[in-house]
Amino acid sequence: MKKSIRSLAATLTLGIASFAWAEVAVIVHPSAGFDSLTEDDVARLFLGKSKSFPAGAQAVPVNQNEGSAARDKFNESICKKNASQYKAYWSQLVFTGKGTPPKDAGDDAAVKTLIAANPNMIGYVDAGAVDATVKVVFKIP
Template sequence: MKTVFKSLAASLVLSLSSFCFAEVAVIVHPSAGFDSLTEDDVSRLFLGKSKSFPSGGQAVPVNQNEGSAARDKFNEAVCKKNASQYKAYWSQLVFTGKGTPPKDAGDDAAVKALVAANPNMIGYVDASAVDASVKVVFKLP
């Protein structure tokens, strides 16, 4: 009986660790006039400090839905904010009239579809969801 519990615990830990270390890819339309962005570039776009890509085109960031693993990892790694800090940050900007937060676009598939259909959009998905319909410009390990 103890070995069964140990086996279950070990498989749970392994599955959670692989889930926690999923790679997040920042994506843009394939026709974007650049091949990569820095972490600072991405952070500035998603925190409303910049509204255009380095190539000069308008940038429209889209988030995954609140509570998604990719969003939490992205916010903590790139924006340097946990979920409540990110929400408070945008609440203050909205209240003072200084910004509008990125729209919540859904899951990996929804974000990828929006970015693939619009050259101005930038989003992030689990790296395993990336295909030829989008271009990866930054990756979180």
């Protein structure tokens, strides 16, 4: 019995660890006139420092809901902020009238559906959720 419990605990630990290290894909509409963005391009869009894609088209960033693993990984890897720092960053910009944060659009499926329907949006999902309805322009390993 103890051996079974240890085995189950080890399996759960490995499963959680692999989920925590899942790859996150930054996605856009398939008709976007570019195939990739740099990490800096993506960060500038999600931090409100840029409002357009490199080719000049308007860009509307959307976040996953607070607390999602993809959002936490995205914020830490791309924006270089943890959840509370990201929230404080946007609170200050909103308070001073210098910006509006990206809208929370839901989970992987909701973000993917929204971006597949709107050529101006950019978001991120777990790489395993990507299909032909969206185009990957950057990956966070």
